[in-house]
Amino acid sequence: MIEKLKKNKFLVTVTLIxxxxxxxxxxxxxxxxxxxxxxxxxxxxIMPVVFLLTSLIEAWVPKKMIVEHLGDNSGLKxxxxxxxxxxxxxxxxxxxxPVCKTxxxxxxxxxxxxxxxxAWAVIKVPMLANEAKFLGPKFMFxxxxxxxxxxxxxxxxxxxxxxxxxxxxxxxxxEEDTILLKREYCMGCGLCEKMSPEYFKVENKxxxxxxxNISYKNKEKVKEVQDKCPAKAIKVG
Amino acid sequence: MDIFTIALWVITGxxxxxxxxxxxxxxxxxxxxxxxxxxxxxGQILGILFLIGxxxxxxxxxxxxxxxxxxxxxxxxxxxxxxxxxxxxPAFVAFPLVGSIVDMGASIVPAVAFLTTLTMVGFVTFxxxxxxFGRKFAIARNSLSFxxxxxxxxxxxxxx
Numbered sequence: 001m002i003e004k005l006k007k008n009k010f011l012v013t014v015t016l017i018x019x020x021x022x023x024x025x026x027x028x029x030x031x032x033x034x035x036x037x038x039x040x041x042x043x044x045x046i047m048p049v050v051f052l053l054t055s056l057i058e059a060w061v062p063k064k065m066i067v068e069h070l071g072d073n074s075g076l077k078x079x080x081x082x083x084x085x086x087x088x089x090x091x092x093x094x095x096x097x098p099v100c101k102t103x104x105x106x107x108x109x110x111x112x113x114x115x116x117x118x119a120w121a122v123i124k125v126p127m128l129a130n131e132a133k134f135l136g137p138k139f140m141f142x143x144x145x146x147x148x149x150x151x152x153x154x155x156x157x158x159x160x161x162x163x164x165x166x167x168x169x170x171x172x173x174x175e176e177d178t179i180l181l182k183r184e185y186c187m188g189c190g191l192c193e194k195m196s197p198e199y200f201k202v203e204n205k206x207x208x209x210x211x212x213n214i215s216y217k218n219k220e221k222v223k224e225v226q227d228k229c230p231a232k233a234i235k236v237g
Numbered sequence: 238m239d240i241f242t243i244a245l246w247v248i249t250g251x252x253x254x255x256x257x258x259x260x261x262x263x264x265x266x267x268x269x270x271x272x273x274x275x276x277x278x279x280g281q282i283l284g285i286l287f288l289i290g291x292x293x294x295x296x297x298x299x300x301x302x303x304x305x306x307x308x309x310x311x312x313x314x315x316x317x318x319x320x321x322x323x324x325x326x327p328a329f330v331a332f333p334l335v336g337s338i339v340d341m342g343a344s345i346v347p348a349v350a351f352l353t354t355l356t357m358v359g360f361v362t363f364x365x366x367x368x369x370f371g372r373k374f375a376i377a378r379n380s381l382s383f384x385x386x387x388x389x390x391x392x393x394x395x396x397x
Contacts, residue, residue: 008280010364014287021291028294036290038327043286045238051268051275052249056256058267090241092325094282094362097369098274113370114378122356126239127328131352134336142393143349147357150385158377166373 039092046091054102067107074109079152082112086119096120105169110162111155118151177214179222180235181207187231195225207233281365288361289325296324298334305335305351306343317347318386321354322379323361331355346394353386 005012021029070078089096100113108116123144132140179199188205199222201208214222214236226236238246256264301320307313326334335348358379359366366375 008284011280011284014284014291017291018287032287032290032294034290035293036287039286039289039325043282045242046245047275047279047282049242049246049249051271052253053245054274055264055268055271056249056252058270059256059260059263060252088241090239090245093356093359094278094285094365097278097365098271101274101369102271110374117378118357118382121359122353124241124328126241127332130328130332134332135339135348139345139393139397142397143352143389146389146392147353147385150382150389154378154381154385157381158374161377162371162374167371168369 042092046095050091050095050098054098057099057102057106061106063106066103070103070108070112072109074112076152078109078112079115079155082115082155083119083123083148083151086116086121087123087125089120090124091120093117093121104167109159110164110167111159114155114158115151118154119148122147122151176237177216177219178212178237179209179214180237181209182233182235183207186233189230191228191230192225192234195228196221200225278365278369281368285361285365292324292361293326296320298326298330301326301351302334302338305347306338306341307347310344310346313344313347314350314387314390317351318354318383318390321351321386322358322383324355325359325361326355328356344394345397346390349390349393350386353389354383357382357386 018029018032021032068074069081074081086096089099096117100108100116103116104110104113128140128144131143183206186207188202188207190202190207192200192207193202196218198218199209199211199214201210219236222236226234253264301317301324304313304316304320307316331352335352339345339348360379363375363379366378
């Protein structure tokens with residue numbers, strides 16, 4: 001429970017503010033909830049499809065393809081593909097986060113991610129049409145050109161400032177000198193037990209870690225087990 | 238729902254059906270991974286949406302309009318860029334609002350700064366961006382976007 005509250009610190013804070021506001025100024029609180037209504041509807045329309053989309057990218061888009069078109073060496077062409085991907089998307093910027101995270105995991109470069117995120121937020125065809133209607137096509141077109149240029153330059157600058165290691169990845173943190181076994185990946189081949197019986201044992205067709213802490217002299221050996229494991233289920237910290 | 242959202246639903250839906258037929262196990266497995274990632278975000282997103290509601294109550298569009306139309310262009314530009322960074326008002330409200338003050342004869346520099354930071358800089362989404370992409374990335378992207386918005390607005394003020 002406490003763990004959950006801690007994880008959702010932000011939501012808890014916002015809820016508290018609402019609670020206080022309800023007591024001190026009910027009208028304003030009700031108005032705020034009403035104002036949020038539009039955004040909640042927007043989220044409900046977009047997040048389920050983003051969820052499906054990230055799953056499908058995860059399952060079917062080959063890493064090689066992403067690296068080739070959006071990876072570190074994709075250059076200006078990569079930026080243009082990213083720009084196009086971001087522009088034809090739908091929904092607010094937070095909808096881009098899961099998609100970008102998945103692409104990043106698959107080998108897209110930081111610069112591509114910046115371009116997709118920014119284009120997703122700023123460049124939208126329905127929005128451009130709206131802008132042209134109220135501010136004139138010339139205004140819209142010139143702003144679009146400068147925004148596009150800035151986004152591509154920003155991608156370049158940020159890829160120089162931020163390295164891949166700076167970005168938190170889903171992978172669980174492994175403590176120094178310990179073994180992490182992902183049981184759901186294990187195929188029960190028994191190779192680890194054969195190579196290093198003091199640390200691994202196969203039980204019920206799944207490997208089991210007997211001793212999680214690796215002693216200094218065994219580290220190299222366990223590392224070798226990690227590399228040899230055909231299911232890549234063993235991680236050594 | 239606009240046409241792009243509908244298109245996204247249709248394409249993703251078809252892809253999903255094909256995926257399920259082709260390899261149900263693989264599809265379900267990656268959905269599980271996706272669910273974990275989204276699960277980490279959903280609390281934050283809900284917080285963001287309700288925070289936007291609060292912000293709109295305390296910084297309503299007519300106050301924004303006052304700042305945008307202020308006669309001191311430099312101050313107006315900086316304040317508009319800041320207000321644009323903090324709030325998140327929908328495009329169909331923002332464009333008519335900005336259009337009406339530009340028609341009234343206000344400078345377009347603050348207007349462009351506001352429109353650009355409105356979408357590109359996310360004060361309310363900053364926390365989530367930090368969680369997912371790291372502090373360095375979030376700071377770099379948001380601050381560069383802010384500077385870019387100011388530059389774009391000045392250049393546009395000069396040529397239009």
